[in-house]
Amino acid sequence: xxxxxxxxxxxxxxxxxxxxxxxxxxxxxxxxxxxxxxxxxxxxxxxxxxxxxxxxxxxxxxxxxxxxxxxxxxxxxxxxxxxxxxxxxxxxxxxxxxxxxxxxxxxxxxxxxxxxxxxxxxxxxxxxxxxxxxxxxxxxxxxxxxxxxxxxxxxxxxxxxxxxxxxxxxxxxxxxxxxxxxxxxxxxxxxxxxxxxxxxxxxxxxxxxxxxxxxxxxxxxxxxxxxxxxxxxxxxxxxxxxxxxxxxxxxxxxxxxxxxxxxxxxxxxxxxxxxxxxxxxxxxxxxxxxxxxx
Amino acid sequence: xxxxxxxxxxxxxxxxxxxxxxxxxxxxxxxxxxxxxxxxxxxxxxxxxxxxxxxxxxxxxxxxxxxxxxxxxxxxxxxxxxxxxxxxxxxxxxxxxxxxxxxxxxxxxxxxxxxxxxxxxxxxxxxxxxxxxxxxxxxxxxxxxxxxxxxxxxxxxxxxxxxxxxxxxxxxxxxxxxxxxxxxxxxxxxxxxxxxxxxxxxxxxxxxxxxxxxxxxxxxxxxxxxxxxxxxxxxxxxxxxxxxxxxxxxxxxxxxxxxxxxxxxxxxxxxxxxxxxxxxxxxxxxxxxxxxxxxxxxxxxxxxxxxxxxxxxxxxxxxxxxxxxxxxxxxxxxxxxxxxxxxxxxxxxxxxxxxxxxxxxxxxxxxxxxxxxxxxxxxxxxxxxxxxxxxxxxxxxxxxxxxxxxxxxxxxxxxxxxxxxxxxxxxxxxxxxxxxxxxxxxxxxxxxxxxxxxxxxxxxxxxx
Numbered sequence: 001x002x003x004x005x006x007x008x009x010x011x012x013x014x015x016x017x018x019x020x021x022x023x024x025x026x027x028x029x030x031x032x033x034x035x036x037x038x039x040x041x042x043x044x045x046x047x048x049x050x051x052x053x054x055x056x057x058x059x060x061x062x063x064x065x066x067x068x069x070x071x072x073x074x075x076x077x078x079x080x081x082x083x084x085x086x087x088x089x090x091x092x093x094x095x096x097x098x099x100x101x102x103x104x105x106x107x108x109x110x111x112x113x114x115x116x117x118x119x120x121x122x123x124x125x126x127x128x129x130x131x132x133x134x135x136x137x138x139x140x141x142x143x144x145x146x147x148x149x150x151x152x153x154x155x156x157x158x159x160x161x162x163x164x165x166x167x168x169x170x171x172x173x174x175x176x177x178x179x180x181x182x183x184x185x186x187x188x189x190x191x192x193x194x195x196x197x198x199x200x201x202x203x204x205x206x207x208x209x210x211x212x213x214x215x216x217x218x219x220x221x222x223x224x225x226x227x228x229x230x231x232x233x234x235x236x237x238x239x240x241x242x243x244x245x246x247x248x249x250x251x252x253x254x255x256x257x258x259x260x261x262x263x264x265x266x267x268x269x270x271x272x273x274x275x276x277x278x279x280x281x282x283x284x285x286x287x288x289x290x291x292x293x294x
Numbered sequence: 295x296x297x298x299x300x301x302x303x304x305x306x307x308x309x310x311x312x313x314x315x316x317x318x319x320x321x322x323x324x325x326x327x328x329x330x331x332x333x334x335x336x337x338x339x340x341x342x343x344x345x346x347x348x349x350x351x352x353x354x355x356x357x358x359x360x361x362x363x364x365x366x367x368x369x370x371x372x373x374x375x376x377x378x379x380x381x382x383x384x385x386x387x388x389x390x391x392x393x394x395x396x397x398x399x400x401x402x403x404x405x406x407x408x409x410x411x412x413x414x415x416x417x418x419x420x421x422x423x424x425x426x427x428x429x430x431x432x433x434x435x436x437x438x439x440x441x442x443x444x445x446x447x448x449x450x451x452x453x454x455x456x457x458x459x460x461x462x463x464x465x466x467x468x469x470x471x472x473x474x475x476x477x478x479x480x481x482x483x484x485x486x487x488x489x490x491x492x493x494x495x496x497x498x499x500x501x502x503x504x505x506x507x508x509x510x511x512x513x514x515x516x517x518x519x520x521x522x523x524x525x526x527x528x529x530x531x532x533x534x535x536x537x538x539x540x541x542x543x544x545x546x547x548x549x550x551x552x553x554x555x556x557x558x559x560x561x562x563x564x565x566x567x568x569x570x571x572x573x574x575x576x577x578x579x580x581x582x583x584x585x586x587x588x589x590x591x592x593x594x595x596x597x598x599x600x601x602x603x604x605x606x607x608x609x610x611x612x613x614x615x616x617x618x619x620x621x622x623x624x625x626x627x628x629x630x631x632x633x634x635x636x637x638x639x640x641x642x643x644x645x646x647x648x649x650x651x652x653x654x655x656x657x658x659x660x661x662x663x664x665x666x667x668x669x670x671x672x673x674x675x676x677x678x679x680x681x682x683x684x685x686x687x688x689x690x691x692x693x694x695x696x697x698x699x700x701x702x703x704x705x706x707x708x709x710x711x712x713x714x715x716x717x718x719x720x721x722x723x724x725x726x727x728x729x730x731x732x733x734x735x736x737x738x739x740x741x742x743x744x745x746x747x748x749x750x751x752x753x754x755x756x757x758x
Binding site: 097104142143149221238239252275 | 310322387590591
C-alpha cells in the first residue's frame with residue numbers, strides 16, 4: 001500500500017500537468033483560429049471612420065478601453081434595408097438545400113446502379129464517371145454557358161441546380177459506399193421476398209449508407225453555399241443572386257466599404273455555422289464510416 | 295413525435311440532418327415561388343462600378359417615364375462582368391446590349407483575332423459623326439486595337455501627386471517647388487525619420503513598393519516608357535524603362551531610400567496612411583473620392599500638385615485606370631445601343647455628377663471649361679482639384695490594352711523584384727550602375743512576352 005500511496009499524488013500531478021499542457025495548447029490554437037473571426041465580427045460593428053482607427057473594437061474611454069457608444073449595427077441594417085440581403089439569404093438556403101437533396105438522391109441512385117445492378121455498358125458508364133472527375137470545372141464554363149443558353153436556362157435556378165443534380169464525385173462516392181456496405185446476398189434475399197428494385201434501393205440500400213447520406217448532404221450543402229463562379233455567370237437578376245455573389249457585388253474595383261463587407265461575411269457564415277454545429281456528429285460519422293472496417 | 299424519432303433512429307435512410315435540410319428546402323422554395331420577380335425590358339446595360347450604377351439608374355428611370363430609351367441597368371461585380379462577358383463571347387450568345395469595361399478587363403476582352411472581338415468596331419461611326427475629335431484623344435488609346443476603336447472612353451484619369459500638407463509644413467519643405475523627381479528625392483530625404491527611436495524609419499516621403507505595379511507602370515508611362523507601343527509591340531526593354539526602373543530601385547532600397555510600402559485599397563495601407571507612414575502618393579482623379587470615403591480623418595490635411603517630372607520641363611502627369619462603354623456584337627439593336635452610349639457619355643449633367651460624386655473628369659473636351667470643375671474641395675484643403683486634373687489632362691500618356699498585358703506586367707514585376715535584390719546583394723545603389731542590369735533583365739522579360747505572342751497565330755496576323 002505504501003508505494004501506491006506515494007506514487008498516486010505524483011501520477012495525479014503528472015496527469016494534471018499533461019492535461020494543463022494539452023488545454024493550454026488547445027486554447028492557444030483556438031485563439032489563433034478564432035482571432036480572424038473576432039476581427040471580422042468587431043469590424044462589422046464599426047463605422048467607416050473607426051475601421052482603420054483600431055484593430056478590433058473602437059478605442060475609447062469605456063470599459064476595457066473600448067468606445068462602446070461607437071459600436072454600431074448600421075452595416076447590418078444597411079445590408080438588410082439597402083441591399084435586400086434577406087432575399088439573398090433565402091436564395092442561398094434554397095439553392096444549397098435543393099441542390100444538396102437532389103444531388104444526394106441523384107448520386108445515391110447512380111452509385112447504387114453502378115455498384116449493384118448488372119447492365120450492358122456498366123463498365124463504360126463507370127469509366128465515364130471517373131473521366132468526368134478529372135475534367136477541371138473551369139474548362140466547362142463556356143460550353144455549359146452555351147448549353148444553358150440554348151436550353152433557355154440562363155438566369156434561372158434550374159440552370160444552377162440541374163447540372164449539379166448528379167455529380168460525378170457523388171456517384172462514385174456512393175458506388176464505393178454501396179460496394180463496401182451492401183452485400184449482394186441481402187439484395188437477393190429481398191428479391192426472393194418480393195421486393196421491387198425501388199424498394200430494394202430505399203429500404204435495404206439507403207439505410208446501410210445512411211452516414212454517407214448525411215455527410216454528402218452536408219458537403220454538398222456547404223459546397224453550394226460557397227459556390228461563387230457558376231451562379232455569378234448564370235444568374236443575372238439581382239433578386240436571384242445567392243449570398244456569395246451578393247457579397248462579391250459589395251466589393252468595388254478600387255474602393256471598398258469594409259464594414260459592409262465584414263457584416264456580409266458574418267451573415268454568410270452564420271447560417272452554415274449553425275447548421276454545421278447542429279449536424280457535426282452526423283457529418284463526422286459519415287466521413288469516418290468504414291474507417292475501422294477490416 | 296415519438297414515432298418520428300423512432301423512425302429517424304431506426305433503419306430509415308433519412309437522418310435528422312437530412313430532415314432539417316429538407317425542411318429548409320421546402321420553406322425557402324415556398325418563399326422563392328411566391329415572391330414577386332421584377333420584369334425587365336429594353337436594352338440591357340452591364341456596369342461594374344456602383345457609382346456608375348447609381349448615376350445611370352435615375353437616368354434610365356427618367357427616360358422610361360418620358361417614353362424614351364428603355365434601359366435596364368445591371369450592376370455586376372468586377373469579377374463577374376468579364377467572366378460572364380468572356381463566357382458569352384466564346385459561346386456566341388446574346389448577353390448585354392451595352393457594357394462598361396475597365397482597363398484591367400480589356401486584355402481578356404481584346405484577345406483573339408480582331409474579327410473575333412465580341413464588341414462592335416466603333417471607328418467609322420466615331421469619325422463619321424465627328425465624335426473622335428470631341429474626346430481627349432489619348433483616352434481612346436486603351437480601347438484601340440490595331441487602329442480600330444472598340445469603345446467610347448469614360449474618363450481621362452490623369453495622375454497627380456498627393457501629399458500630407460501638415461507633415462510637409464512641419465518639416466519646413468516647400469514641396470511645390472520640387473518640379474523634378476531628382477529634386478524631390480534630394481529634398482524629401484529629410485522626411486525619412488525614425489519617430490520612436492528604434493533605429494528604423496517610421497516615415498517615408500513616397501508610397502511605393504516593388505509590388506505596386508500600377509504605380510510603377512504609371513511612372514514608366516510618365517517617363518515616356520511603357521509595356522507596349524501604340525501598335526501593341528512589346529517595349530519592355532526600352533532604354534527609358536531601364537533608366538526609370540534603375541532610378542525607382544534606388545527609391546525602394548539602399549541609403550537613398552525614400553519609398554515606403556502602404557498599399558492602396560487595403561486596410562493595412564489605409565492605417566499606415568493615417569499614421570503618416572508615407573507622405574506622398576500618386577493619385578489619379580478617381581482615387582480622390584476613394585480616399586475621401588475610406589480616410590475621412592485626413593480631411594484638410596492633403597493637397598495635390600503635378601507630379602515631379604523625370605527631366606526639367608518634362609511631363610508632369612501620368613495615367614492610371616480607365617473605363618469604356620462598348621456594344622456587344624450580339625445585340626439585336628446596335629443603333630439604339632449606340633444612341634444610348636452617346637447620350638450617356640456625352641451628357642453634361644452626367645459628367646457633372648460623375649465629377650461631384652467620384653472626382654472623375656470627363657474626356658469630352660467641350661466640358662472642360664465648366665464652372666463646377668473649379669469648385670473648391672474641402673478634403674484637399676479647398677483646392678480646385680478638377681482644374682488641377684484638367685490642366686494635366688491633355689498631357690496624359692497613351693497606353694494600349696494588349697491581350698498580353700498580364701504577361702508583360704508579370705515580367706515587369708519580376709524585373710523590379712530582381713533588380714532590387716541585385717542592388718541589395720551587391721550593395722550597388724547607384725541608378726547609372728543599375729541601368730545595364732535593368733536593361734538585361736528587361737530584355738529577358740520582353741523575350742518571354744514575345745515568345746508568348748509568337749505562339750499566338752491571331753496576334754501574329756494582327757501585328758503590323
